[in-house]
Amino acid sequence: MTASRNHVSTASPKFTTSEMMSIAAARELRDGQVCFVGIGAPSTAANLARATHAPGLVLIYESGCIGAKPASLPLSIGDGELARTADAVVSVPEIFNYWLQPGRIDIGFLGAAQIDRFANLNTTVIGPYERPGVRLPGAGGAPEIAASCKEVVIMIKQNRHSFVDPLDFRTSIGFGDGPGSRERLGLRGKGPRMVITDLGILRPDPKSCELTLTDLHPGVSVDAAREATGWALAVAPELKRTSAPTEAELGELRRLVSMRAEGSTK
């Protein structure tokens, strides 16, 4: 909770859009929730939440670490720091079968390369599957995180490459083809609660399930968000403005990120 020593206290500290995205995501996690965390941006946000307003947040990584409390940001989902600080380390079969699949996780926290208007995600290929332009890493734990967690929060930078319709490949399901899709597929979790980008926050419309811009980060215009979206972006009638990062949030985020850099030289 200590501010970074390098940062001068001001009423509105400067921050990057990536930092705003991490901080907006961290704010969405409540103390005591159980959170299945993908690596990268989701892990940064979850650890920021744990280091600030949600010290009792339970972090679960697909490597088998339950209740990990890393002092620095892990570089991979299997870092030794996660295992050393976990309440329990279980096998990979167990983490998927006993912990994720039954729907006992509150929040699944995912990133992706592409997202569509129903918050379906692509982490598989850009271009045709058989002869891809870019081969992405693939599914990993994402399809079952997306299906089985009670709710899902997605972090993704918003631009014409990432916000596309249709996806080149549907790796993980959000709301499928729209209302009723998840129910027809027998999925237990409620699906994406929100998508947090570097420009703002989108939430599914309660009726149409279509992602709707509901919040803009400081300094971002609706037009900029529309311009960064590969379909006609729905915008909520009353747009909220995200509060700028506090000094405490920014300081803690920067501390975590700098510790990762140090950790990587070990």
Next chain:
Amino acid sequence: MTASRNHVSTASPKFTTSEMMSIAAARELRDGQVCFVGIGAPSTAANLARATHAPGLVLIYESGCIGAKPASLPLSIGDGELARTADAVVSVPEIFNYWLQPGRIDIGFLGAAQIDRFANLNTTVIGPYERPGVRLPGAGGAPEIAASCKEVVIMIKQNRHSFVDPLDFRTSIGFGDGPGSRERLGLRGKGPRMVITDLGILRPDPKSCELTLTDLHPGVSVDAAREATGWALAVAPELKRTSAPTEAELGELRRLVSMRAEGSTK
């Protein structure tokens, strides 16, 4: 390997029929084999083998103990001594799913209340199932031990109550209804290799699968074995005579049994 201090060395020491049964069974286990052990007589025989000619016998108990090396005979399959001396203790789901089911165990070692001519076993009820005269403990691990181990060795006292045809209930399968039964049921193990009783040893006929008396323990007559069998007992043309227990075997058996008695007062 030390003889009991209480026993005077003679050329042919005195022994009970139960002792002969344990010793005959122990002799059938070879060093380095992996043996899934039921409690009671099978556990006694397996631990006797490990204490005498088969120090590298790997004992597996359904409580999850792999490679248990108890110094005294366990009273239950879940004794602390088994866990303390095991190479690994795993969960009960794991012991059945990863260790027994795939057929990686050499020998399954079973007892029963009743056996029929095809070495099927009953540990469920005496009398009708819905209104039993005697309710027995039930299946436990036996049906899958009988089905999945590469071979099965059965220990049972031979009399008109235990050697019956038909069984009151078929809890665990030997050769089912005879030749081809196991194959039709898709069982992977070869089934019972032998049945060791207090009177002798029976082995399945290679063609008919019917249990055939092949060995008589010292002092037992064919007529006595026939009299103790609830069906017309098949007898091998060349009957072998079991060697009497050696002093070393008896001494070790008695030491193990006496240590159980001591252990039970803890």
Next chain:
Amino acid sequence: MAEIVSLRDAVAELVADGDTVAMEGFSHLIPHAAGHELIRQGRRHLTLVRLTPDLVFDQLIGMGVADKLVFSWGGNPGVGSLHRFRDAIENGWPTPLKIEEHSHAGLTNRFVAGASGLPFAILRAYAGTGLAGRVASIKSVQCPFTGETLAAVPAINPDVAIIHAQQADAHGNVQMWGITGVQKEAVLASSRSIVTVEEIVERIELRPGGVVLPSWVITAVAQVPGGARPSYASGYYERDNTFYSEWEGISRSRDTFIAWMQRNVLGVGA
């Protein structure tokens, strides 16, 4: 998150008449004290679930707590029969007891399916036995790849799981070690759970063979030192094998059984 409460309050709040209650412990860490509390509070019409019903289930059945038993091996390990269990099945005393009977492999996989959020489990089991065809919760399924037929058993998802463990911390995280049976699966398969523990420690230090259940999958933790006796708690006390042998005599007649229960369970506070 688990609440740390008294055993009396845990049973009062979390176990209702008619519930399905799994009490696990495979020859180790058997929740005897919790069973006695169920008896003292006069629970009725329970469906009791356990792979290896032994003395505490004999007591629960003999006191008329259960309408039904789901099990795979019922006996006094290393000693012999459970006489109260037999009396209930053979003679309907004190009340008829319905049974649903599996093998260990089958019932353990019912817990696995329950813990996994699956409606059923597949296994190689029951082929050629009298259980197949007789027990409604044993069916079969075909492999969609090889066509092979396998046994299928339905998930079991009890209302309450009750287990005993060595340690909890102040947050309600639990650790057990030694033979841990199917306790993790029983807790994860159940809607609610009660864990009695030998002691509440400042901080759980992971042990070799330690199995941890985090607080957020447990409903209530109660400190009950000796809560597994006459079973044992590895690292705390040994199995009272003498009592297991004595139970044969105590339980053989209805009168000696009732007298023993009056003296040792009903007349004793939680």
Next chain:
Amino acid sequence: MAEIVSLRDAVAELVADGDTVAMEGFSHLIPHAAGHELIRQGRRHLTLVRLTPDLVFDQLIGMGVADKLVFSWGGNPGVGSLHRFRDAIENGWPTPLKIEEHSHAGLTNRFVAGASGLPFAILRAYAGTGLAGRVASIKSVQCPFTGETLAAVPAINPDVAIIHAQQADAHGNVQMWGITGVQKEAVLASSRSIVTVEEIVERIELRPGGVVLPSWVITAVAQVPGGARPSYASGYYERDNTFYSEWEGISRSRDTFIAWMQRNVLGVGA
């Protein structure tokens, strides 16, 4: 019982061209040294299996060892792409690479089924995704109790499993600890297995979180200190995150990749 041999002999005797080889290690204990030995011995036409192919699989694929990859996530964790993996899929260099792609949940359950001697596993997975319908090893099955439809995946039973662990004893019993992924299942599912270890100890003392594989389920144990580098071995050395970052530059071009392999793998003894 496991034989204790050199890594060179283990690979020479147990891995043949055309074999299906699972090399497991979930961001920990990744068997790099064994992978390099496969490259040095010039194995060809392997089907490689791994949940998380990363640097050592990039190297194996880039050196033309594999015809096919069965996997669920292929990347340089925390860094980015695997360029040799991408070059093989996107451009067929140095040889076309067939892929069979699952999610972690699906592939891990294929190992579980393989270790369990079952022909398939059931799970809640793939519904509504592009993998269902595209991947032949994803089918469905109906619950015989509830009628619910679940995903089914076939068991995977590799010819050889290769893993790295911290310790073995002189009998070939193995212990690993920390994140242990799906290594136990990989060994139990495979016909043969090679375990490289940091050290051979007098006697295995069970650790918290320790997973033991007894000697009699292992084919060969080879002592290879540092055999997981640049991955890590909990209790022995840390992950070389710098090298993971540098691999991005090394692997990006075919030339720098080949030069690195020549210098650091082909020119070095086992």
